[in-house]
Amino acid sequence: xxxxxxxxxxxxxxxxxxxxxxxxxxxxxxxxxxxxxxxxxxxxxxxxxxxxxxxxxxxxxxxxxxxxxxxxxxxxxxxxxxxxxxxxxxxxxxxxxxxxxxxxxxxxxxxxxxxxxxxxxxxxxxxxxxxxxxxxxxxxxxxxxxxxxxxxxxxxxxxxxxxxxxxxxxxxxxxxxxxxxxxxxxxxxxxxxxxxxxxxxxxxxxxxxxxxxxxxxxxxxxxxxxxxxxxxxxxxxxxxxxxxxxxxxxxxxxxxxxxxxxxxxxxxxxxxxxxxxxxxxxxxxxxxxxxxxxxx
Ligand SMILES: C[S@@+](CC[C@H](N)C(=O)[O-])C[C@H]1O[C@@H](n2cnc3c(N)ncnc32)[C@H](O)[C@@H]1O
Numbered sequence: 001x002x003x004x005x006x007x008x009x010x011x012x013x014x015x016x017x018x019x020x021x022x023x024x025x026x027x028x029x030x031x032x033x034x035x036x037x038x039x040x041x042x043x044x045x046x047x048x049x050x051x052x053x054x055x056x057x058x059x060x061x062x063x064x065x066x067x068x069x070x071x072x073x074x075x076x077x078x079x080x081x082x083x084x085x086x087x088x089x090x091x092x093x094x095x096x097x098x099x100x101x102x103x104x105x106x107x108x109x110x111x112x113x114x115x116x117x118x119x120x121x122x123x124x125x126x127x128x129x130x131x132x133x134x135x136x137x138x139x140x141x142x143x144x145x146x147x148x149x150x151x152x153x154x155x156x157x158x159x160x161x162x163x164x165x166x167x168x169x170x171x172x173x174x175x176x177x178x179x180x181x182x183x184x185x186x187x188x189x190x191x192x193x194x195x196x197x198x199x200x201x202x203x204x205x206x207x208x209x210x211x212x213x214x215x216x217x218x219x220x221x222x223x224x225x226x227x228x229x230x231x232x233x234x235x236x237x238x239x240x241x242x243x244x245x246x247x248x249x250x251x252x253x254x255x256x257x258x259x260x261x262x263x264x265x266x267x268x269x270x271x272x273x274x275x276x277x278x279x280x281x282x283x284x285x286x287x288x289x290x291x292x293x294x295x296x
Contacts (some may be wrong), residue, residue, distance in 0.1 A: 004090055009033075014100050016062065016091055021157045025061050025091065032104060035064040038187040038220045039153050042207050042237040045072050052079035053150040056143070056177060058136055059165065060086035062095040063113050065153045070109045070127065082129040083143050084116070085136040092117050092131075137164060137262040140173050148179040154186040159193060159257060163269040167259035168196050175200045180226045189218035189245075191253035191285075192273075197223040198249070205238040206245060217244070244292045252277045253285040 002020030009015050011030025018025070027034045053073075057066045066084055073080055086092070095101040096117055102110050112129060115122035122129045132139040136156075152174060156165030164170065166188070175197065178184050186193065189206065198204050202223035209219045222238050241249075248254065255276050257269050264272070 004094070006094070008100075012100070013064075013104065014062075014095070014098050016094065018157065021161045023157045023161050026064070031062070031064055032068070034187070035068045037210055038207060039065045039155070039185055040068050040072060042185055042220075042222055042235070043069070043151050043183065044235060044237070045069070045078075046076070048073070048078045048150070049076040050078070052081065054081045054147055054179070055083075056149045056152045056174075057082065057084040058140075058152065058154050058174065059156045060084040060092065060131060061155065062091045062101065063116075064095075065155060066129075067095075067105055067109050067113060069151075070112055071105050073126075074106055074108060078126070080127045080129070081147070082127070083147070083149075084129070084131040085139050086131060086133060087135055089117070089133060135164075137170055137173075137259075140170075140177070143177070147177070148182065149177050150179050150182045152178055152182065152184045154184065154188075159188065159190050160270070161266070163257040163266055163273075164259065164264070166190070166193055166196075167257040167262075167269060169259050169262050171196050172200065175202065175223070178202075178223070178225060181228070182225070184223040185220065187220040189221055191248040191251065192256050194221055194241075194245075195249045195254040196256045197221070201225065203227050204241060205232075206241055207238050208236075217242075247283075247291070248285075248288055251283045251285055251288040252280055253288065254282070255280060 005017040007015045007017055007024060009026060009028055009030045011033045013030055013032040015024060015026040015031040060066060096114060112122045112127060116129060116131045120131050132142055156162050159166040194204050202225055205222045207219040207222060209216050255273060257273055259269050
């Protein structure tokens with residue numbers, strides 16, 4: 001099994017680096033900070049006060065997104081039904097052993113995580129949680145067919161490193177599970193992902209960055225099936241795509257990742273896309289970047 005390296009991020013929270021994927025689990029700016037700014041804040045959890053919600057956490061990892069979700073819901077009497085998908089048991093084992101991680105949360109959060117690690121489930125009058133171990137491309141089929149999700153967190157490694165989680169075929173399965181007024185939330189602002197989601201009929205929004213610069217214009221993407229303009233205006237965390245982002249979707253960067261039978265490896269998926277890009281007459285990503293004055 002490939003190695004995971006322990007990391008301490010700038011906000012004092014712990015994370016991991018995968019030597020296999022050659023990528024960190026979180027931004028070095030802060031694992032906790034990333035969870036809050038990219039997943040929890042845009043979720044607008046207050047709308048579920050005293051209500052029930054269904055959440056799907058894809059690529060659970062150390063469990064930051066779910067732990068932070070639990071932590072926010074405990075104080076507001078919400079009834080949570082959660083499914084998590086993850087291929088590797090070690091990140092959760094690591095967070096359970098880490099005092100720095102455990103100190104971030106209410107003891108009930110640690111109890112839920114421990115139960116997920118030991119029994120793959122946790123249940124009390126407010127929380128009904130399950131984790132399905134294995135390749136998300138297969139395990140998503142084991143979630144009961146009648147469950148639609150109010151929130152779907154998509155937190156795989158980047159499309160270039162782990163395209164299996166970002167293909168048209170996998171995202172189709174994910175989108176089918178989204179409630180009409182549910183939010184599909186990801187940290188990725190990849191044009192290929194945004195275009196794929198839009199082609200499924202989702203409205204796409206940009207998660208506003210915490211600090212804006214030419215090279216940091218997004219904190220991710222939200223896809224919604226049916227929008228209510230009023231609640232949209234009240235949400236301070238996301239906004240419609242800018243002209244620059246719309247043009248990104250029309251460049252070669254918008255060409256999707258494909259995995260027709262949901263069984264290709266990363267290299268096969270990347271090669272398939274490169275071939276499609278080579279045959280395309282669309283503007284290159286480099287031309288798009290130059291037009292909008294980006295340096296990287
Ligand atoms: C960026 S990390 C997730 C970070 C996580 N949300 C957290 O809070 O720590 C990506 C995760 O995707 C998992 N992963 C990679 N390929 C997968 C697959 N095909 N199915 C399910 N999980 C996968 C990795 O094991 C890793 O834990």
